Amino acid sequence: MTNQYVIGVDYGTDSVRALLVNAHTGEIAGTHVYEYTRWKQGLYCNPNQSQFRQHPLDYLEGLEQSITGALAQAPVAVRQQVKAISVDTTGSTPVAVDERGTPLALLPGFEDNPNGMFILWKDHTANAEAEEINALAHRWDTDFTKYVGRVYSSEWFWAKILHTLRVDAAVQEKAYSWMEHCDWISAVLTGNTTPGTIKRSRCAAGHKAMWHEEFEGLPSEEFLKALDPRLAGLRERLYRNTFTSDEAMGTISTEWAEKLGLPADVTIGVGAFDAHMGAVGAEITPYTFVRVMGTSTCDMLLAPTEEIGHLLIRGICGQVDGSIIPDMLGMEAGQSAFGDVYAWFQRVITEPVRDLLGNEAANELAKNLIPHLAEKAAQLPVTENDPVAVDWFNGRRTPDANHTLKGAITGLNLGSDAPRIFKALVEATAFGSKAIVDRFLGEGVPIKQVIAIGGVAKKSAFVMQTLADVLQMPIKIASSDQACALGAAMCAAVAAGIHPDMATAQAAMGSGFDASYEPRTDVSVVYQKLYQKYQQLGSFIEAATSQHTPVAEAV
Numbered sequence: 001m002t003n004q005y006v007i008g009v010d011y012g013t014d015s016v017r018a019l020l021v022n023a024h025t026g027e028i029a030g031t032h033v034y035e036y037t038r039w040k041q042g043l044y045c046n047p048n049q050s051q052f053r054q055h056p057l058d059y060l061e062g063l064e065q066s067i068t069g070a071l072a073q074a075p076v077a078v079r080q081q082v083k084a085i086s087v088d089t090t091g092s093t094p095v096a097v098d099e100r101g102t103p104l105a106l107l108p109g110f111e112d113n114p115n116g117m118f119i120l121w122k123d124h125t126a127n128a129e130a131e132e133i134n135a136l137a138h139r140w141d142t143d144f145t146k147y148v149g150r151v152y153s154s155e156w157f158w159a160k161i162l163h164t165l166r167v168d169a170a171v172q173e174k175a176y177s178w179m180e181h182c183d184w185i186s187a188v189l190t191g192n193t194t195p196g197t198i199k200r201s202r203c204a205a206g207h208k209a210m211w212h213e214e215f216e217g218l219p220s221e222e223f224l225k226a227l228d229p230r231l232a233g234l235r236e237r238l239y240r241n242t243f244t245s246d247e248a249m250g251t252i253s254t255e256w257a258e259k260l261g262l263p264a265d266v267t268i269g270v271g272a273f274d275a276h277m278g279a280v281g282a283e284i285t286p287y288t289f290v291r292v293m294g295t296s297t298c299d300m301l302l303a304p305t306e307e308i309g310h311l312l313i314r315g316i317c318g319q320v321d322g323s324i325i326p327d328m329l330g331m332e333a334g335q336s337a338f339g340d341v342y343a344w345f346q347r348v349i350t351e352p353v354r355d356l357l358g359n360e361a362a363n364e365l366a367k368n369l370i371p372h373l374a375e376k377a378a379q380l381p382v383t384e385n386d387p388v389a390v391d392w393f394n395g396r397r398t399p400d401a402n403h404t405l406k407g408a409i410t411g412l413n414l415g416s417d418a419p420r421i422f423k424a425l426v427e428a429t430a431f432g433s434k435a436i437v438d439r440f441l442g443e444g445v446p447i448k449q450v451i452a453i454g455g456v457a458k459k460s461a462f463v464m465q466t467l468a469d470v471l472q473m474p475i476k477i478a479s480s481d482q483a484c485a486l487g488a489a490m491c492a493a494v495a496a497g498i499h500p501d502m503a504t505a506q507a508a509m510g511s512g513f514d515a516s517y518e519p520r521t522d523v524s525v526v527y528q529k530l531y532q533k534y535q536q537l538g539s540f541i542e543a544a545t546s547q548h549t550p551v552a553e554a555v
């Protein structure tokens with residue numbers, strides 16, 4: 001049999017990577033990472049206001065550079081054997097587009113306007129709009145939030161659109177429609193970005209835009225108009241139908257085939273979010289909980305729709321038929337800060353060193369600090385009197401989204417040194433994970449195994465052991481350090497018809513597992529007590545410092 005290759009393209013928060021994979025053996029023939037240049041300079045962002053925007057040119061340049069970079073590592077003959085490309089991206093990362101599907105920032109007059117750019121998933125400028133959506137949805141005859149855990153988040157599609165239309169009259173005037181990053185970039189590869197004609201991702205639509213068959217698509221025109229008259233008519237200019245990632249969006253355009261040096265008949269798959277394709281790459285099966293563990297976590301759970309579809313799971317980021325694997329219910333949850341909590345502590349320690357001793361000393365310290373603290377923390381006993389922290393340093397994504405909540409550390413004394421505080425922070429992130437697991441179990445969704453992918457899963461044995469102890473569950477680590485791109489490549493192979501379904505693609509192309517963490521019974525017992533303290537502290541913070549009552553609890 002002649003070799004057939006597929007390309008998975010994974011757009012993360014800071015960079016995009018392309019993976020060139022043999023569709024029959026899973027052998028990696030090339031890979032290349034491209035860091036977004038404008039983003040790296042901090043352009044168009046204002047972290048103090050939680051504004052995070054990305055320029056479409058960063059994505060276009062990254063598409064070309066990452067794919068040509070991966071192809072350059074393989075023999076030239078491989079190019080002619082490339083059959084398909086699929087793309088995953090962060091989300092909800094929407095952009096305003098004109099009648100031809102061009103992001104406004106690519107049009108004259110909008111080049112430097114952050115409101116004409118992609119609004120990155122972690123942008124929280126739309127907190128107020130998310131609250132309005134929740135309040136109206138819970139009063140409306142049909143609760144359009146019912147399949148997204150009954151809590152709409154400021155990280156999502158409609159909140160971001162509404163906020164942008166309100167603050168920028170020029171964008172409101174020019175925006176014909178809106179697109180998620182995963183839809184736009186896949187459409188770009190086909191040469192047709194016209195809204196209304198492209199195949200929109202089921203994953204993006206169902207988890208972030210309240211799309212559901214029961215609603216005949218997106219929330220009703222009446223609901224959207226009641227939210228704000230500025231939304232009138234937009235529903236018609238968005239989409240009715242959505243598509244799963246086993247489907248083809250189209251064929252590569254002549255322009256992109258030439259630019260990348262690929263054949264003219266390359267299939268372009270329907271896009272999806274990074275974590276969902278990551279779950280495919282991590283060989284997810286029913287009732288497997290796949291955690292994408294990095295800066296934040298994105299947690300994926302899969303179940304047969306006929307077994308779980310009748311449940312409405314509270315406080316998660318959605319349950320969507322086909323968002324991970326076709327004809328299965330894909331469920332999403334996650335923590336807004338995970339590795340970012342450790343990164344915060346690292347900054348607290350290194351910044352005064354930078355000021356007093358200069359960059360060289362600070363950079364050297366920063367490079368070694370987390371592994372050093374982890375080594376020291378691993379030697380400490382786990383006792384009921386240890387400091388307890390809460391992990392909501394970037395708000396709480398799940399259970400029950402509330403991005404106004406803050407983190408905390410308690411139980412400090414004069415002996416609380418850096419390793420002890422670091423240990424409490426790691427435990428806090430693990431307790432946040434337990435809250436998610438307990439929510440799924442409490443709502444009647446079993447979890448049969450846990451698989452982890454992402455930077456933290458690969459880099460920190462201490463974090464992963466703590467997590468296994470807190471969850472009281474074994475955790476397997478996927479071998480691939482590019483599981484999202486590998487998942488995208490598997491989706492591409494199915495979209496091109498090389499494999500009949502995702503399970504076959506996973507079996508042929510999967511990279512397996514390279515480590516496993518088993519819970520330690522004696523430590524787990526103590527953690528159950530510390531977890532109760534975490535819950536009490538969380539309740540106190542929620543009552544004392546939250547600027548609003550979490551909506552799921554209020555209804």
Ligand SMILES: Nc1ncnc2c1ncn2[C@@H]1O[C@H](COP(=O)(O)OP(=O)(O)O)[C@@H](O)[C@H]1O
Pocket residue numbers: 012013014293294295296338339340341342343370371374454455456459460463
């Ligand atoms: N040795 C380590 N132990 C624990 N966390 C780490 C370690 N090294 C880096 N991290 C954390 O990993 C996170 C980055 O994860 P990664 O998966 O590489 O990126 P991203 O989430 O952007 O895809 C950072 O938040 C950082 O604090």
Ligand SMILES: O=C(CO)[C@H](O)[C@H](O)COP(=O)(O)O
Pocket residue numbers: 011012013014089090091092121273274275294295296297298332
């Ligand atoms: O919420 C998401 C997917 O549903 C985000 O895409 C995800 O959290 C981004 O993560 P990363 O920075 O690791 O790419």
